[in-house]
Amino acid sequence: MVSMSNRITKSGSKSYGMFARSASITDRDLIHLELGMPAHDTPDFIKDATITALNEGNVHYSDFAGIALLREALAARVRAANGIDASIENIVVTNGLTHASYAAFMATIDEGDEVILLDPYYPQHTGKIELCGGIPVIAPLDANNNFSINPALIEPFITPRTKAIVLINPCNPTGRVFSWRELSDLGELAIRHDLFVLSDEVYERVLFDGARHISIASLPGMAERTITMFAFTKAYAMDGWRIGYTVASKQLTEAIIKISANMVTHVNTFIQYGAVAAITEGDGAVLNMVENDCAKRNIVTGAMNQMPGVTCKIPEGTIYAFPNIKGTGWKSDDLAEEIFQKTGVVVESGRFYGARGEGHLRICFGAQSNDKLHEAMKRLGRFFSRLS
Numbered sequence: 001m002v003s004m005s006n007r008i009t010k011s012g013s014k015s016y017g018m019f020a021r022s023a024s025i026t027d028r029d030l031i032h033l034e035l036g037m038p039a040h041d042t043p044d045f046i047k048d049a050t051i052t053a054l055n056e057g058n059v060h061y062s063d064f065a066g067i068a069l070l071r072e073a074l075a076a077r078v079r080a081a082n083g084i085d086a087s088i089e090n091i092v093v094t095n096g097l098t099h100a101s102y103a104a105f106m107a108t109i110d111e112g113d114e115v116i117l118l119d120p121y122y123p124q125h126t127g128k129i130e131l132c133g134g135i136p137v138i139a140p141l142d143a144n145n146n147f148s149i150n151p152a153l154i155e156p157f158i159t160p161r162t163k164a165i166v167l168i169n170p171c172n173p174t175g176r177v178f179s180w181r182e183l184s185d186l187g188e189l190a191i192r193h194d195l196f197v198l199s200d201e202v203y204e205r206v207l208f209d210g211a212r213h214i215s216i217a218s219l220p221g222m223a224e225r226t227i228t229m230f231a232f233t234k235a236y237a238m239d240g241w242r243i244g245y246t247v248a249s250k251q252l253t254e255a256i257i258k259i260s261a262n263m264v265t266h267v268n269t270f271i272q273y274g275a276v277a278a279i280t281e282g283d284g285a286v287l288n289m290v291e292n293d294c295a296k297r298n299i300v301t302g303a304m305n306q307m308p309g310v311t312c313k314i315p316e317g318t319i320y321a322f323p324n325i326k327g328t329g330w331k332s333d334d335l336a337e338e339i340f341q342k343t344g345v346v347v348e349s350g351r352f353y354g355a356r357g358e359g360h361l362r363i364c365f366g367a368q369s370n371d372k373l374h375e376a377m378k379r380l381g382r383f384f385s386r387l388s
Contacts, residue, residue: 031376033363034348036172036319040237040292043278043285050274062269064261065253066093066245070272073279078247082204083218084228086247092256093267093275096242097202097231102128103263104227104246107255108196109134113163115198116154119354120147120173120322122200125166134163143356146313147174149182151189158189164196165189167216170203173353173362174322175315177211180219187219197226202244203318205235205286206366208294211316217247224249227256234319234366235286236278243267243275293319293366296373300365303377308388319366322350326359328387336361343379 065071071091078084094100101124109115111133117125119138126136139157142150154165167186170177190197197216204213217226231244246256260266297314300321304312309327325335336349339361350360365373 030344030346031368031372031379032346033365033367033376034346035367036234036364037239038234038237038289038319038366039368040289042237042241043282045281045285046236046238046274046278049277050271053270053273058270058273060269062266062272064266065257066091066267067269067272067276070276070279071245073276074245074247077279078215078228078230082201082215082228082247084215084223084247089250090247090253092246092248092253092260093272094229094231094244094246094260095264095267096233096239096244097200097229098124099242099260099264100229100231100244100246101125101198101200102131103256103259104198104229104248105129105132105134106259107248107252108164108198108227110163112161114159114161115163116157116165117354118149118154118165118167120171120350120357120360121166121354122168122172123352125200135161137162138354140356141174147171147176147356149178149186151185154186155189158193158195162193162195164198166198166200168200169216170201170206170211170213170317172203172318173320173348173350173357173360175313175318175320177207177213177316180214183214183216184219187216187222190225191221195225197222199226199228201228202231203234204230206290206293206319207317208290208297209314209316213317227252232275232278235289236282237289238274238278241271241274243271296365296368296370297321299370299373299377300363303381304363307381307384310384319364321363321365322357322360323363324360328384330387332358332360339380339383343383345376345379345383 071088074091075086078086105128109132113134114137115129115134116137116139119140129136139154141147199216217223217228227248232238301312304323310323312323332349332351348362350357
């Protein structure tokens, strides 16, 4: 059991970081590497399918859980690609990952329940937990071993009030793709303490160098206690479309539908037809975009590893680098602000993602063109050279 000092409250206000700091500034030549958005345009075949649905009159109310055509396609995909034994009854289409995660928290968390976040964590999850009446509790990933999952570091934070663990895999902000052993160890912990796992897998298809994504719900004993959350946001460059989905047991799915129906009725009808096209026709487009993201990753990590006081692990997935800047002697918040002021490159402080993010920056290499990234790295190279 841990003390109340390891619990955090009223943290939803820290959900926007350097984006909020820089978004309104228009009189400077800024290069934005702080916001996790893809630079790619949504592929035309997805747009075309959506326009066709719109022109064919698919503009009225549809199923609370999402149109059957899309849910069938999603169920087939998670069976084949994620190893989750899902049918249409296990799928709820949502307004992106944000809606999916909020509905998942609402379906599982009661007043006073504790929810474990693995540090570094995604800050928006804290506000959702608090809105449900829950209490976020921060447990560390193993920073000494590339931010791996170590149950011995997590179990001391579990109390009789603990209800769930939140997993992000592939991990924002570290770029880790967790191994079967790490996920198996976390699953055993959840089973032993009878906990839900809320698994954010929005980056499941953004993988590099042969990394393999595994859904924790596919492991023995985990399907009935896991809500897996996906979105079209990153892999299909559909961030502004606001479409995602949850996969869960029938009992949890019924609770998610009840919550979702009272929040939004259902997701925009005609864009769901674009999502069908993405799922059924989009593999080639995804591979091309991920190949492009891998080249961008190499631009950023190659440059960062040449800068004084900086080391940068090569991310296995996501669109983020998480360089270690401890060699500079600067705190993360101060350095992110100094970089912003002196170079016009907007990066996020690692401290924004929790105490274990201190000593790091988060850089979104997927948010800009190759030319913009080269320019950003030139500016940062000059900055760190002068800093030393």
